[in-house]
Amino acid sequence: MLIAAALLIFAAIGGATFLLWRPTTLRIAVGPAGSEDQKLIQNLAQTFITEGSPVRLTVITTAGPVESLGLLAAHETDLAVGRADEDMPKGAGSLAILRKNVVVLWAPSGAPKKGGKKDSKPKIKEIADLEGHHIGILGRTAVNVTLLKVILSESGVNPAKVAISSFSVSQITDMVKDPSIDAFMTVGPLDSKITTDAIVTTARLRGEPAFLAIDVSEAIAHKHPLYEAEEIPGSSFTTSPARPDDQVDTVGVNHLIVATKSLSDTAAGAFTRALFNVRPALIRENPAASKIEKPDTDKDAAIPAHPGAAAYIDGTERTFLDKYSDYIWGGVLLLSVLGSASAWLRHYLKRNERSLTGAHRDKLLAHIAQVRKTDSPEELDALQEEADEFLRETLEGYDDGAIDEGDLSAYSLVLEQFHRAVADRRAMINVSSARAPIQKLANYGGDH
Numbered sequence: 505m506l507i508a509a510a511l512l513i514f515a516a517i518g519g520a521t522f523l524l525w526r527p528t529t530l531r532i533a534v535g536p537a538g539s540e541d542q543k544l545i546q547n548l549a550q551t552f553i554t555e556g557s558p559v560r561l562t563v564i565t566t567a568g569p570v571e572s573l574g575l576l577a578a579h580e581t582d583l584a585v586g587r588a589d590e591d592m593p594k595g596a597g598s599l600a601i602l603r604k605n606v607v608v609l610w611a612p613s614g615a616p617k618k619g620g621k622k623d624s625k626p627k628i629k630e631i632a633d634l635e636g637h638h639i640g641i642l643g644r645t646a647v648n649v650t651l652l653k654v655i656l657s658e659s660g661v662n663p664a665k666v667a668i669s670s671f672s673v674s675q676i677t678d679m680v681k682d683p684s685i686d687a688f689m690t691v692g693p694l695d696s697k698i699t700t701d702a703i704v705t706t707a708r709l710r711g712e713p714a715f716l717a718i719d720v721s722e723a724i725a726h727k728h729p730l731y732e733a734e735e736i737p738g739s740s741f742t743t744s745p746a747r748p749d750d751q752v753d754t755v756g757v758n759h760l761i762v763a764t765k766s767l768s769d770t771a772a773g774a775f776t777r778a779l780f781n782v783r784p785a786l787i788r789e790n791p792a793a794s795k796i797e798k799p800d801t802d803k804d805a806a807i808p809a810h811p812g813a814a815a816y817i818d819g820t821e822r823t824f825l826d827k828y829s830d831y832i833w834g835g836v837l838l839l840s841v842l843g844s845a846s847a848w849l850r851h852y853l854k855r856n857e858r859s860l861t862g863a864h865r866d867k868l869l870a871h872i873a874q875v876r877k878t879d880s881p882e883e884l885d886a887l888q889e890e891a892d893e894f895l896r897e898t899l900e901g902y903d904d905g906a907i908d909e910g911d912l913s914a915y916s917l918v919l920e921q922f923h924r925a926v927a928d929r930r931a932m933i934n935v936s937s938a939r940a941p942i943q944k945l946a947n948y949g950g951d952h
Contacts, residue, residue, distance in 0.1 A: 527560045528774050532583040532761070533575045535566030540792060541585050541602065541759070547790040551782045559778040568645070573762075582767055583775070588758045588807050589647045589730045595765045597810030598799035599776050602759045603693045603792070606734050607651065607718065609754075610703065611687040612680075612710030628687050631659040631716050637686040638667040640679045642702055648691050654728060655755060658720045673698050680705045687716070691757070693795060700741045707747075715748040721755050729806035732756045760799070763810050772812025864894035868918045875925040881933060884926055891922055 534545045542565060549561035566572045569586035576584040577593035585602065586592070611628035628634060634656065641648050649670065653663040671679040679685060680702065688706060690699040706713045718724070721733035734756035739746040761779075763772055779796070786793040798817050799809040809817065871887050878884060898915050 527558050528771055529560040529562060530582040530767075530771065530775060531562045531564055531580075532585070533564040533566050533572035533581040534585040535568045535572055537565050544602065544790050544792050545585065547793070548779070548782070548786055551786045551789060552778060555782045555785055557778040557782055559775050570645075576762065576764060579764075579766060582771070583761055583763050585759070585761055587645075587647060588760055589651065592762065592807065593764050596762045596807065597765065597772075597813070598758075598760045598762050598807050599772060599810055599813045600761045600779055601795075601797040601799055602761060603795035604732075604734065604756050604797075605691050605759055606694060606736060606756045607655065607754050608690045608692075608699050608703075608736065609655075609687060609716040609718070610706065610713035611716060612706050612713060614711045628716070629714060631655065631718065632661060634687060634716075635661045635665045638669065638684050639687045639689055640682065640685040641668060641670045642673060642676065642679065642688065642690045642698065643692075644670045644672055648689070651691065651731070651755070651757065652689055654724060654731070655718055655720075658724050658727070659718070676702050676705055677709075680709050688713075693792075694736065694740050703741050703747055712745075713747065715752045717753045718755050719753055721753050724755055730757060732758070758807075760807065762807070765810075767810065767812070769810075769812035769815060772810040773816040774812075776810075776813040776816045864898055865915050865918050868894060868915075868922045872918075872922050872925045875922070875929050878929065879933060879936075881930065884930060884933075888923075888926055891919065895919060 532545060532549075534542050536542065542563075545561070545563055549563055551557075552559055552561060564572075564575065564581055566575065569584075569590050572581070572584040573586045573590055573592060573596075575581040576596070583599065587605065588598075609631070614627075628637060639652065641652060649668055652668060656663045656666055669679075669685065676698070679688065688702060690696065690702055692699050703713055715736070724731050725733040732755070734754050736748060736752040736754050738748055738750050741747045776798075780798070783793060783796055786796075799805075799813060800807075801809045801814040801817050808814070814820075868891060871891065875884065875887060878887075
């Protein structure tokens, strides 16, 4: 039983070690295929492997953020990449900010007229001038249209009086060439090549762009927590000429890695820790990783950090002992109780052997009195043989655990007294046997 218990404990320790140290594998949905997001996540998955991270990623490529978040809501993935203003699953929490997207609004100044003269006065100088005009949005996602309508409404422009058309990223030239479109909008990171290409194409085909500031960005951020007030620094898109030529107020929205509460705090914390541990190596593979930031851990944030990620960021992660100390002490207590119960049960099952040992001890005490009265060596031999049998049975009981060392010591004391009594009695019998012939001879001489 001791060997079995030792093997069981060893197997439990080995199993626990395997479970604790094996990499955590998480599924992450991202799309569309070939997008910057998908490339970055693929790079992240590979970096986790090359850096020996305790986290592994299984990348699920989707048609876009809407499908990715749909898989997350259906529990068909553990993580998903999407914009903060997308339709998030209930209880979703952020693990990391992949990047900050900013709204860029601009209007063309007008193409050069015949004769070489250039109309440098754009019809649209500010957002208030957009009413009654047509805006082209680069990117067909519905959240861009929603965001534009929020900007128009908060800027005092009736969205119903503004025509809006969406174009794919491959239709930049078609969008810019369309003479019915009076202004353009993109939503992406400041260093977006798509935005820069659209602005440069506008300057080439429609005249130098005039950037439209969103003066109510602070109000929008206050009323719509999913959005943030941001600024576009001068020369963000081109430096010669400077586009824009000065700082422009705008609105931003975060691009996130999110998970639902069904993902354990341990797994969420492990992913967030692994992500920021390999971030320097990831930047070498994909410079876009430099935009990765830690999520907002405020509980009143529009999309708060997942509790596991927040614990890592705030330094409140529980250690192994913190998490499992109650179970460990409970296990120790349970083993102690089981050990005591096992000892009691063994004591109970061996009660007959223990009673037999007590009976042998009592018989030996009786034999001591009997030894002192006997005059027969044969009877002493019989008593000693019986004592030897008692000793054999007592030692077997000790080996079986039926009696303890205290009982054995008491029995040894009685046995020792018995052997002394036998030895003393044998000596007396031998002396008496030696004197008997002499006494007979003395008696014979006296008679004659």
